[in-house]
Amino acid sequence: MHFDNSYxxxxxxxxxxxxxxQVPEPRLLTLNRSLARELGWxxxxxxxxxxxxxxxxxxxxxxxxxxAQAYAGHQFGGFSPQLGxxxxxxxxxxxxxxxxxxxxxxxxxxxxxxxxGGDGKAAVGPMLREALIGEAMHALGIxxxxxxxxAATGEPVIRExxxxxxxxxxxxxxxxxxxxxxxxxxxxxxxxxGRLADYAIARHDxxxxxxxxRHLTLLRRVAQRQAELVARWMxxxxxxxxxxTDNMTISGETIDYGPCAFMEAYDPGAVFSSIDQNGxxxxxxxxxxxxxxxxxxxxxxxxxMVREDQDEAAANEVVExxxxxxxxxxxxxxxxQLRGLRAKLGLxxxxxxxxxxxxxxxASAWFDLMQAQQIDFTLGWRRLADAAxxxxxxxxxxxxxxxxxxxxxxxxxxxxxxxxEDEANPGSDQGARERAARMRRANPWIIPRNHRVExxxxxxxxxxxxxxxxxxxxxxxxxxxxxxRYARYAEPAPLxxxxxxxxxxxx
Ligand code: AMP
Ligand code: MG
Numbered sequence: 001m002h003f004d005n006s007y008x009x010x011x012x013x014x015x016x017x018x019x020x021x022q023v024p025e026p027r028l029l030t031l032n033r034s035l036a037r038e039l040g041w042x043x044x045x046x047x048x049x050x051x052x053x054x055x056x057x058x059x060x061x062x063x064x065x066x067x068a069q070a071y072a073g074h075q076f077g078g079f080s081p082q083l084g085x086x087x088x089x090x091x092x093x094x095x096x097x098x099x100x101x102x103x104x105x106x107x108x109x110x111x112x113x114x115x116x117g118g119d120g121k122a123a124v125g126p127m128l129r130e131a132l133i134g135e136a137m138h139a140l141g142i143x144x145x146x147x148x149x150x151a152a153t154g155e156p157v158i159r160e161x162x163x164x165x166x167x168x169x170x171x172x173x174x175x176x177x178x179x180x181x182x183x184x185x186x187x188x189x190x191x192x193x194g195r196l197a198d199y200a201i202a203r204h205d206x207x208x209x210x211x212x213x214r215h216l217t218l219l220r221r222v223a224q225r226q227a228e229l230v231a232r233w234m235x236x237x238x239x240x241x242x243x244x245t246d247n248m249t250i251s252g253e254t255i256d257y258g259p260c261a262f263m264e265a266y267d268p269g270a271v272f273s274s275i276d277q278n279g280x281x282x283x284x285x286x287x288x289x290x291x292x293x294x295x296x297x298x299x300x301x302x303x304x305m306v307r308e309d310q311d312e313a314a315a316n317e318v319v320e321x322x323x324x325x326x327x328x329x330x331x332x333x334x335x336x337q338l339r340g341l342r343a344k345l346g347l348x349x350x351x352x353x354x355x356x357x358x359x360x361x362x363a364s365a366w367f368d369l370m371q372a373q374q375i376d377f378t379l380g381w382r383r384l385a386d387a388a389x390x391x392x393x394x395x396x397x398x399x400x401x402x403x404x405x406x407x408x409x410x411x412x413x414x415x416x417x418x419x420x421e422d423e424a425n426p427g428s429d430q431g432a433r434e435r436a437a438r439m440r441r442a443n444p445w446i447i448p449r450n451h452r453v454e455x456x457x458x459x460x461x462x463x464x465x466x467x468x469x470x471x472x473x474x475x476x477x478x479x480x481x482x483x484x485r486y487a488r489y490a491e492p493a494p495l496x497x498x499x500x501x502x503x504x505x506x507x
Contacts, residue, residue, distance in 0.1 A: 003063035005092035015067040020057030021110025025154025028052045032148050039096050056151040056167050057109040064091040068112035073179035073246025081186050083246050084114030107168040123163035125461040130257040136448045136476035142232045144254040145172040176200050178297045179246030185300035200250050215304040220325050223294050225252025230290045231336035237263040237377040241273040243281050243289045245296050259503035262447045264492050266370035266377045272503045291329040298322045343442040346388050346435040353420040369410050373403040376492045378447050385439035389432050444479035450501050451493040
């Protein structure tokens with residue numbers, strides 16, 4: 001393992017050096033072998049007893065310089081000036097086989113100076129959940145932090161029940177969050193804030209290094225990445241569940257799979273988190289929340305954008321530019337979303353037949369139909385690919401009979417649009433089979449269904465049986481191929497299960 005710890009080296013004063021806690025009985029529960037290979041790490045070693053000791057936090061690998069990062073965050077709209085790694089440590093960074101710098105961090109590795117009242121621990125169930133959903137997102141092509149491993153600690157964790165403890169090893173493009181900037185901005189520590197911004201730029205937007213307007217451009221870049229990320233979430237029915245500013249990355253990766261869930265029957269108000277009583281983070285609200293979070297980032301960066309030597313007029317102009325950058329977010333999001341929806345509808349971008357307003361209206365009518373007919377979000381889109389090949393049966397089977405006329409009407413409109421596109425591109429690969437194949441690459445057959453996730457985690461946590469977890473993990477890692485052996489993972493949850501389903505922050 002070859003560590004190169006730029007955060008530790010360059011950002012002294014922005015973290016506390018801190019070691020993971022010792023645990024009694026390290027045992028590897030799951031290892032992401034392909035990710036280990038990407039990092040250039042020895043799989044056989046990680047699977048050995050010494051590997052388990054490392055992955056549970058008992059031995060710090062050579063070259064690592066573990067530390068707890070400081071960050072703040074707006075949680076459900078209210079500002080918490082000091083959150084930080086309360087149950088996590090950053091071990092350091094490695095350069096992977098592609099030459100990419102990646103953070104290696106533990107979650108659940110014991111108390112730190114940021115723990116407040118918490119125990120710094122994590123339970124097996126929530127850590128396996130993060131591993132499972134993160135890998136599902138990765139297989140869906142959505143930027144995400146990833147789980148390298150989950151190791152049991154052999155230590156009980158006291159929650160509402162006594163649960164087995166675990167440590168997750170998380171790999172990320174970085175752990176820089178909107179809340180990291182808020183921490184130093186709120187304290188007026190502008191020197192640290194400036195170093196943090198330059199560090200973030202070096203890591204994620206190196207072309208901006210040294211540019212006088214780099215902080216404003218950084219804001220725009222983060223907005224672009226988040227617009228694309230949230231559009232990807234929306235396209236697969238993903239509900240993050242706790243979009244606090246400390247859970248929004250600068251890199252544009254999804255982070256923190258606590259109370260997240262995928263929707264079943266299409267419902268824009270879908271929300272599963274037990275603590276989200278008002279639906280602040282409901283599916284349909286995610287783009288607006290992302291914009292709100294970016295406004296918090298803009299506020300944190302403002303002291304860097306306005307230079308001391310600037311007069312009031314110049315300072316006002318900077319504020320206007322930052323405000324405009326945030327105001328541009330809905331357009332960025334809509335463009336990203338329309339790209340995603342076109343792919344899901346089997347429509348090629350940039351075709352002479354494509355008109356943004358008309359295509360958005362076509363998609364919107366499909367959403368209305370899915371909502372009115374309570375169509376399963378995932379299978380509804382998936383069965384549209386069958387319809388592209390002329391077989392409407394599987395799609396019709398998802399609706400009650402009285403909805404069939406409305407469906408037929410919408411299908412006619414969609415087919416007319418497809419035909420216009422095909423006629424505008426004679427000789428291109430726009431035939432029905434090709435369209436269906438493309439749609440099957442854009443519309444997954446398998447998502448982590450809530451009842452299957454719970455079933456797998458229950459077996460692992462309560463009975464120590466990892467097999468259901470491994471089988472489900474294998475299925476969600478191949479979401480686009482309809483393989484009969486995975487059929488049970490493609491089935492929607494019973495309605496009663498979804499109606500009663502609740503998720504929890506990963507405590
Ligand atoms: P999260 O909801 O996981 O994003 O965490 C929000 C904040 O609470 C972060 O600062 C965490 O480090 C902290 N936190 C969550 N669970 C614990 C715990 N069991 N012990 C200490 N801190 C925790
Ligand atoms: Mg968090």
